[in-house]
Amino acid sequence: MKTNSVIEKVLEQGGFVVTSECGPPRGADPEVVRRKGELLRGVVDGVNVTDNQTSVVRMSSLSACAILKGMGLEPILQMVCRDRNRIALQSDLLGAAALGINNVLCLSGDHQKFGDHPQGKNVYDIDSVQLIQTVARLRDEGKFLGGDEVKGRPMLFVGAAANPFADPFEIRAARLGKKVKAGCEFIQTQCIYNVERFTRWMEMVCERGLHERCGILAGVTPFKTAGMANYMKKNVPGMDVPDDMIARMKGVAKEKQAEEGIKICVETIERLREIPGVRGIHIMAIEWEEKVAEIVKAAGLLPRPEIQ
Amino acid sequence: MRLSYPGNVKVVKVPCTGRVDVLLILRAFESGVDGVYLAGCLEGECHFLRGNLRARRRVEYVKGLLEEVGLGGNRVEMFNMSASQGQRFAQFAQEMTERIRLLGPSPVKKGE
Amino acid sequence: MIVGNRKDFSEILEKLGAARRVLLLGCNECVTVCGVGGEREVGVLASELRLYWTKEGETFEVREHTLERQCDYEYIDQIRGFADDYDVILSMACGAGVQYVAEAYKTKLVLPAVNTTFLGVTIEQGMWSERCQGCGACILDMTGGICPIARCAKSLLNGPCGGSSEGKCEIDKETDCAWQLIVDRLKESGQMERYEEILPVKDWRTGRDGGPRRRVREDLKL
Numbered sequence A: 001m002k003t004n005s006v007i008e009k010v011l012e013q014g015g016f017v018v019t020s021e022c023g024p025p026r027g028a029d030p031e032v033v034r035r036k037g038e039l040l041r042g043v044v045d046g047v048n049v050t051d052n053q054t055s056v057v058r059m060s061s062l063s064a065c066a067i068l069k070g071m072g073l074e075p076i077l078q079m080v081c082r083d084r085n086r087i088a089l090q091s092d093l094l095g096a097a098a099l100g101i102n103n104v105l106c107l108s109g110d111h112q113k114f115g116d117h118p119q120g121k122n123v124y125d126i127d128s129v130q131l132i133q134t135v136a137r138l139r140d141e142g143k144f145l146g147g148d149e150v151k152g153r154p155m156l157f158v159g160a161a162a163n164p165f166a167d168p169f170e171i172r173a174a175r176l177g178k179k180v181k182a183g184c185e186f187i188q189t190q191c192i193y194n195v196e197r198f199t200r201w202m203e204m205v206c207e208r209g210l211h212e213r214c215g216i217l218a219g220v221t222p223f224k225t226a227g228m229a230n231y232m233k234k235n236v237p238g239m240d241v242p243d244d245m246i247a248r249m250k251g252v253a254k255e256k257q258a259e260e261g262i263k264i265c266v267e268t269i270e271r272l273r274e275i276p277g278v279r280g281i282h283i284m285a286i287e288w289e290e291k292v293a294e295i296v297k298a299a300g301l302l303p304r305p306e307i308q
Numbered sequence B: 001m002r003l004s005y006p007g008n009v010k011v012v013k014v015p016c017t018g019r020v021d022v023l024l025i026l027r028a029f030e031s032g033v034d035g036v037y038l039a040g041c042l043e044g045e046c047h048f049l050r051g052n053l054r055a056r057r058r059v060e061y062v063k064g065l066l067e068e069v070g071l072g073g074n075r076v077e078m079f080n081m082s083a084s085q086g087q088r089f090a091q092f093a094q095e096m097t098e099r100i101r102l103l104g105p106s107p108v109k110k111g112e
Numbered sequence C: 001m002i003v004g005n006r007k008d009f010s011e012i013l014e015k016l017g018a019a020r021r022v023l024l025l026g027c028n029e030c031v032t033v034c035g036v037g038g039e040r041e042v043g044v045l046a047s048e049l050r051l052y053w054t055k056e057g058e059t060f061e062v063r064e065h066t067l068e069r070q071c072d073y074e075y076i077d078q079i080r081g082f083a084d085d086y087d088v089i090l091s092m093a094c095g096a097g098v099q100y101v102a103e104a105y106k107t108k109l110v111l112p113a114v115n116t117t118f119l120g121v122t123i124e125q126g127m128w129s130e131r132c133q134g135c136g137a138c139i140l141d142m143t144g145g146i147c148p149i150a151r152c153a154k155s156l157l158n159g160p161c162g163g164s165s166e167g168k169c170e171i172d173k174e175t176d177c178a179w180q181l182i183v184d185r186l187k188e189s190g191q192m193e194r195y196e197e198i199l200p201v202k203d204w205r206t207g208r209d210g211g212p213r214r215r216v217r218e219d220l221k222l
């Protein structure tokens, strides 16, 4: 055991991890974070806090993590490489550990073109693989990137994202391999709708033995409406939504679609659990946090293990 | 068959409209003409394959420039016709003359 | 070559302000090849200015002059004899040229007529594309000859990101994903094992981040 991370502990005990996420508000009101956090209490093992997702300015991930931590939840600090250079990233890693945050998720980040400040300059001093290396180095070697010694190592459990559906498909497992080699200990995947394609990716991952060195949490996102399913298929790069799933959403009356979306999500979780190497589930209910408890319960994943 | 076209049209012969450069058109405007149009072969029938297509793109470009300087892009145009369509030539000459008349004389008239 | 775009005519007019004696200065190098600031483009802009000011009934003088290069002092010096006859020098060179002219004519107002954009290549007649960002420590040997710094929207050294889709970058469907190109190229050239290597954190000191750069070759000095 390297850290105090609940995720690490559940994985270590051979349990099935459940995480979800909380998008900070576009304002300074801490109550929004608390409300969302409350919905997830006792339901998940860790809560991702997004870092200015889709390049839209929001309350900082670090602050929202601190609020959740204060409520006794287990936050996962998302960090993108878009907005900070290596000085700021390392500084925030130290700060996160000082606030008792145990997990970090290293990401490239969406291009600022998609956000509310497309005029901004991006940083990309280092990339997500190198950010993983950076965290591992601070923690395990006690060294900054620049080589100086860290006084008081940040004991963070290191995660990253993987998109099994992005192109080029053939290097997707190799890319995960690079992240694992860099020091990544858990992975949350892009939302999975095409379970067959994900299964093929998992086979490639297992062939390389990556599932043994890194806990793979399969990502899911429930559809609220058929329109949302369609939108994700058409407009989100690297998202694979099979046509029959859209047809299924369209096949039910409008007021029943949300319910159907949840049903699909629960069924997907059940199928994902059967896939060798899958160690947990990551539920991204975008602005729909109130449904997470229902999904986790329906999928038979309650109660969550007690971790000291 | 002898066709008449408006006497205000001054014909400048070039081997192919592809020969007409942006600068050549601009110079014509600088010398005070009210409008310029290119009479090219039908698209797909250029003796030099793409001369008339290039000319059309240049005309589009000049339209933008004339807009920028405030003369109006409508003072320049590209027409296509075959060598045997004398009637069309006359018709376009008429059409362009009408258009320019509505726009009025070029504000770049020399010697005022 | 260095590639640029010409500024809008309205912006050029605004920058010129009340100046009516204009020395329009082109450059025979890169900006000529990418059709933005050579002799021909000087002619077009001069013509536009003349049309505009004639229309406005103004008195003016626009002189067209194109130098071999605006990034070498000996060429810039060639306008010494008449530069003072003009209110402004409107340069159609890249940003380097504009600055060097300004350095040489300290009392003159020197204005840019071009927005310098990138170091790139001619894809086809009339189309150019970015290739290099002058990072000062080339890694093309590691990336199949395709530069991720200049061509990946996030300059990822260990790409591709999750937004790569059907060979295109997440920023738009017109832009190739540099990492797709790199992977294809590594595959074609039998170097896929390179992909498994993690490219280390880059030392940006050799790039712009290290401050303005200078290069000296003692052996070439006079």
Ligand code: SF4
Pocket: C131, C132, C133, C134, C135, C136, C137, C138, C139, C140, C147, C148, C149, C150
């Ligand atoms: S690695 Fe650096 S020098 Fe080489 S092409 Fe890319 S930006 Fe230019």
Ligand code: SF4
Pocket: C151, C152, C153, C154, C155, C156, C159, C160, C161, C162, C163, C164, C165, C168, C169, C170, C171, C176, C177, C178, C179, C180
């Ligand atoms: S899609 Fe490709 S080019 Fe675009 S940011 Fe991602 S890796 Fe870079």
